[in-house]
Amino acid sequence: MRAIAEGLFTHEWPPRLIGGRERLTGRMVFPCPAGDGYEPVALTSEGTVWSWTVQRFRPKSPPYGGPDSFAPWIVAYVELAGQVIVEARLVHVDPDAVRIDMPVRLAPVPLDPAADDPVMIPAFEPLGDEV
Amino acid sequence: MSDVCIVGVGIHPFGRTDSLSGLDQGVFAVREALGDAGVDWKDIQFAYGSSDAAGNPDTMVERLGLTGVQFINVRNGCAAGGSALFSAQMAIKSGEFDLGLAVGFDKHPRGAFNALPAEYNLPDWYGEAGYMVTTQFFAAKIMRYMHMFGISREALGRVAEKAFRNGAHAPHAWRRVPVGIDEILNAPMVSDPYSKFMFCSPAEGGVALILASEKKAHALGKPLIRLKAATMRTRPPHSFEVFSPSIDVVADDRAPRGTATRIASADAFRAAGIGPADIHIAQLQDTEAGAEIMHMAENGFCADGEQERWLAEGQTEIGGRLPVNTDGGCLACGEPIGASGLRQVYENVVQLRGDGGGRQVPGNPKTAYSHVYGAPGVSAVTILER
Numbered sequence: 045m046r047a048i049a050e051g052l053f054t055h056e057w058p059p060r061l062i063g064g065r066e067r068l069t070g071r072m073v074f075p076c077p078a079g080d081g082y083e084p085v086a087l088t089s090e091g092t093v094w095s096w097t098v099q100r101f102r103p104k105s106p107p108y109g110g111p112d113s114f115a116p117w118i119v120a121y122v123e124l125a126g127q128v129i130v131e132a133r134l135v136h137v138d139p140d141a142v143r144i145d146m147p148v149r150l151a152p153v154p155l156d157p158a159a160d161d162p163v164m165i166p167a168f169e170p171l172g173d174e175v
Numbered sequence: 176m177s178d179v180c181i182v183g184v185g186i187h188p189f190g191r192t193d194s195l196s197g198l199d200q201g202v203f204a205v206r207e208a209l210g211d212a213g214v215d216w217k218d219i220q221f222a223y224g225s226s227d228a229a230g231n232p233d234t235m236v237e238r239l240g241l242t243g244v245q246f247i248n249v250r251n252g253c254a255a256g257g258s259a260l261f262s263a264q265m266a267i268k269s270g271e272f273d274l275g276l277a278v279g280f281d282k283h284p285r286g287a288f289n290a291l292p293a294e295y296n297l298p299d300w301y302g303e304a305g306y307m308v309t310t311q312f313f314a315a316k317i318m319r320y321m322h323m324f325g326i327s328r329e330a331l332g333r334v335a336e337k338a339f340r341n342g343a344h345a346p347h348a349w350r351r352v353p354v355g356i357d358e359i360l361n362a363p364m365v366s367d368p369y370s371k372f373m374f375c376s377p378a379e380g381g382v383a384l385i386l387a388s389e390k391k392a393h394a395l396g397k398p399l400i401r402l403k404a405a406t407m408r409t410r411p412p413h414s415f416e417v418f419s420p421s422i423d424v425v426a427d428d429r430a431p432r433g434t435a436t437r438i439a440s441a442d443a444f445r446a447a448g449i450g451p452a453d454i455h456i457a458q459l460q461d462t463e464a465g466a467e468i469m470h471m472a473e474n475g476f477c478a479d480g481e482q483e484r485w486l487a488e489g490q491t492e493i494g495g496r497l498p499v500n501t502d503g504g505c506l507a508c509g510e511p512i513g514a515s516g517l518r519q520v521y522e523n524v525v526q527l528r529g530d531g532g533g534r535q536v537p538g539n540p541k542t543a544y545s546h547v548y549g550a551p552g553v554s555a556v557t558i559l560e561r
């Protein structure tokens with residue numbers, strides 16, 4: 045798997061997201077900032093939807109690096125209990141079925157599914173019946 | 176310490192003016208404000224100017240006159256105008272000056288703000304993945320707020336409907352045609368739950384305020400509109416802000432999180448020595464319809480969740496208990512960042528003078544509140560008293 049950036053995912057299968065614990069305060073953030081102030085931490089792969097919306101128009105390029113053809117996608121904040129709330133795509137679910145607090149698990153997706161060697165971005169999918 | 180008074184106001188209409196630069200619109204507003212105050216440019220002892228995307232404000236001395244005036248530029252995100260006003264009032268409160276200017280103008284390209292990750296200390300992949308879009312943040316914030324406090328999508332529609340209805344009576348507003356609530360609710364969705372009518376647009380415009388010491392205001396013979404408080408504050412820990420790849424987890428996430436707004440608001444009320452119940456008019460940041468709803472509570476005017484009933488009962492209409500965004504706010508006026516906060520104060524001065532025409536708040540209002548909030552978690556509040 046080729047990630048959109050180094051340091052976002054662990055090199056294992058299935059991969060996990062890498063957060064950063066601030067050494068001074070214990071505060072967890074994502075992604076893990078460079079430098080000695082943060083200790084990389086593999087984040088839990090299951091969480092719940094904290095909030096969400098739908099991106100209905102193609103973001104401007106630059107900086108957006110997705111394909112020219114555009115279909116709306118769901119962007120969610122997913123709470124990883126006791127760790128951090130991360131921003132990621134929410135996939136394999138219709139917007140009408142998304143609920144705050146619904147359980148989800150990490151499921152990275154390609155930024156451009158049609159690309160020959162796509163880069164993968166953080167995404168979550170519903171746990172259970174919705175899939 | 177003497178009160179600071181606003182003795183002159185001027186505005187260049189908001190919206191799109193292709194023939195004028197942002198600076199031109201600022202100069203237009205300054206000339207109008209000088210005329211309103213009955214003073215000349217050469218009488219102005221100092222100026223603070225704010226612009227985010229339309230150049231350095233101090234260059235306007237070339238148009239207004241090379242008097243050698245002290246002129247300080249302010250760039251402070253969405254709180255730029257409020258920061259200029261805060262600085263201007265401090266210059267008078269200090270006793271150093273007794274007549275000065277706060278001016279703000281801007282001119283943004285059409286469409287959503289186009290931000291780059293590096294400008295916000297974010298990694299490039301964050302923009303490549305499609306997250307440098309302010310509307311996502313606003314939508315995600317209200318989505319959670321609606322879930323937590325039982326706010327309906329109809330309430331969002333009511334806010335937008337009111338904005339366009341009020342804007343129709345404000346000569347400086349951009350969108351001056353009323354839009355029905357069904358059209359608002361059924362319009363194409365931009366970022367759920369917001370349709371296109373529920374977001375304000377980047378725009379253009381200019382606003383100028385002439386400030387004077389109380390003694391100077393008396394000498395000018397102007398009605399005394401006192402600036403009782405002007406505060407600018409930044410965010411507390413754990414707040415949810417635009418362009419956040421992550422948010423802190425907190426022990427009790429069923430209560431609203433702290434915000435820059437809550438801090439700026441509490442400070443302003445403390446400085447003015449009055450409370451939310453004493454305010455007769457409020458201009459609240461309405462980047463989108465839900466922002467006005469959340470800011471009603473964050474500024475202390477109602478409890479979280481009460482907005483649903485307030486809006487259904489029309490309590491924030493021109494004739495209601497607390498008229499909110501009497502000129503249609505950002506939804507009707509658009510948002511030129513450097514000018515937006517000063518427009519709110521302009522509108523409050525117009526209302527306190529009784530010059531609001533078709534949008535005038537009845538009952539001879541005596542207090543007026545303004546509130547700005549924006550990236551990267553900044554807020555500015557003012558309280559005026561007549």
